[in-house]
Amino acid sequence: MPEVLVRARGLTKRFGTFTAVDGIDFDLYRGEAFGFLGPNGAGKSSTMRMIGCVSPPTEGELTILGADPVRNGPAIRARLGVVPQEDTLDVELTVRENLLVYGRYFGLPRALIRERTAQLLEFVQLSDRGGDKVDALSGGMKRRLTIARSLINEPDILILDEPTTGLDPQARHVVWDRLFRLKQRGVTLILTTHYMDEAEQLCDRLVVMDHARFAAEGTPRELIERYSTREVLELRFDPGVHEQAAEKIKDISAKRTEVLADRILLYVKNGDEALAAVRAHGLEPLTSLVRRSTLEDVFLHLTGRRLED
Amino acid sequence: MAQAMAFPRRGAVPGELALALALRGFRCWLTVYRRTWRSNVFSSVLGPAFYLGAMGFGLGSLVDAHGTASLGGVSYLDFVAPAILAFGAMNTGMGQASFPVFGSIKWNKIYIAAQASPLRPADIFRGHLAFMVMRITMNAAVFLCVMAAFGAVRSAWAVLALPAAVLTGLAFAAPVAAWAVTLKQEMGFIYMFRFGMIPLMLFSGTFFPLSQLPGWLRLAAYATPLWHGVALCRGFSLGTATAGGSLLHVAYLAALAAVGIVIGARTYRRRLYV
Amino acid sequence: MTAPPLSDLPLRMLPSAGRLARLRQAAGGPGSLRLIERHARVYRHAWLVFASGVFEPLFYLLSIGLGLGVLVGRVTGPGGQLVPYRDFVAPGLLAVSAMNGAMYDSTFNVFFRLKYDKLYEAVLATPVRPAEVALAEIGWALIRGCLYAVAFMLVMTSLGLVHSPWAVLAVPVALLIGFAFAAMGMTGTTFMKSWQDFDYILLASTPLFLFSATFYPLSVYPRAVRVVVEWTPLYQGVVLLRDLVLGAVGPALLWRAAYLAVLGVVGLYISGRRIGKLLLV
Known part of the structure; x- marks a missing residue:
């Protein structure tokens, strides 16, 4: 039985009277790629933010890596990698410095970060851009850098909120290729998307989310067989x-x-x-x-x- | 043919049309301002009044007690008020021509949006400059009223201090905008304020007469545009202006403004048509 | 494009053993220091901007020495004796410079990072906590403030404007002023909605700068105004520095320092909570 990394029961997020996430249940197992598929406003990002420990749940139970995100947020975040919907790269720093500084936020020693930075930049095919300012990168490159950054602490779980939204088709394929390699390596992925092809390519299991709830759950193949x-x-x-x-x-x-x-x-x-x-x-x-x-x-x-x- | 009329090309625009296009750019800024003018009330009305109160009355009480022979016998309030008027106009001009211009390309992208319209870079520049002049005029007019209310105006000629202040502001706004549009990073502004605005404010005969400066520094101060603005405004406000002196100041400031306007049209074109 | 060797990737999919210990370890670090490290790295790209800030007080002191000082002559100093105007005003300018520097760092810079840069969003996805972010920003403002205060004191000393050995305490006191204003400025910033709201910051800092007995003694005011001015934090800072530099030291200075320290601590506490509230929603 694979280990449960994230467990949610009746997980709910409300902003005032607006319910963004309405009592969802799921388990995320180590080593799987789990997708939240749904249109804009379905509640995907709110769910991701709760898993990322930057948004306390309004109701329900949420356990991440065996701990409570409200009480142990910083400790859990130390074990997560986050690729937010919009890049939050440090535009005042170079590509390499972005990884360095981010690694320092995790308290990693500089020598270790430097070693990982070289490997990660190679992995996301940005080795030759290490000294460039972030501003000079294309959208696809920024996305790849964000992915590299999220891996600097060797996360147990990688959280990706719409990893390819806004990229052109070619750039999107490069990102998919990199994410697929991570998946092959056994990295646990949670991702949201409103692209079907993305979900089909990357997810072992997914939930269809609509109006703050789950409309269906299964592997891509199962869902197609069941509903189409x-x-x-x-x-x-x-x-x-x-x-x-x-x-x-x-x-x-x-x-x-x-x-x-x-x-x-x-x-x-x-x-x-x-x-x-x-x-x-x-x-x-x-x-x-x-x-x-x-x-x-x-x-x-x-x-x-x-x-x- | 009709297509070509609707999209005027560079160099092929009659004067009235150029004016109309610049006016359109101006109106765009006016629309933005209508939303935000309330919060500017402080910086344009209360701020100058505070300065006048602190410098003219607070500090003035010390200066007047010590003797005002070097000021030409007028009270410190009367001496310093027109200088703050000129300095304020410079400040508004530099402020309006720096970060807002830079931001119109980099942050809120107002220029980039305007570029997609029939407006040419020169129209965008003149439109924005017209808006800056409006802001300078408003602030200067308010300050002049505050001055009058504080009894810091000694002559009817003081009404001419308003156009004098506006010209001073424009003499800074136009060249600064022409330069600001070329910047890739906002860092340059820090240097402009640190090594331009602050020394100008401190050493251009604003808070003390230039006669107190040592020879070489005095000569340098006479060459600064702010000193000409201060001297012009002070002459009108105290009623001591001479025709020759005033003409010289006006010519200097107008030349600076004209250079800025001509160069600005070029730098805007180079930056926006890439 | 050749695919990199996957075995080199820094990814160990660890088993769960020892997880709790690792969680604890990761949570204990001083996150503020790391954000300060980031700021220092950014400024390495712009060290000249940083360093040239030293010129500002120099310009002010020079202008007062050459100009206003001559116009004003002598004024009544803290001990009741007459002192040259430039001696009187220089410590006040140091206080103003400490306030302005701290306010700039904790308002404009923090607002930009909060709303546009998304810096804090990125930082809070890591183990760093909101309170540590607040502490880091104030700490950074103080590091900058310390450099400028030291430079200011050096200029003052070389111009012969320092008259007491107590002046060695001027730099720490300038930092205390910076701390109080950085913390309050940052608290204010967390309530700002747009750049237009910054006019309120000016609304607070300009009168403080002009009327806190920086440029002239409190005695020019009518009695009622004096009482109000005496309660402003900048006035406390100005008096602290002026008394130290001119050597009119008494136990009352401790109360003034305590007043500034309390403002700083309260501001630090509120701003840390507010940043958490704004970003962790």
């Missing part, structure tokens, strides 16, 4: 006939149909057969696409909304 079909047929019609088409398509046997503002999604076992059936009904879509189900479909099914709206 094998394939999805995406159809796009001329805006003029979009609604008529949606009406007619109801007759076609699909497990589920979603009519979005711009597209119609048919959840089916076999997409090509479904497309043939659509055409047989005398409907000719402008474009059609048969694809495999993703977590986006799971989310749509669970909440009736798209993730990035």
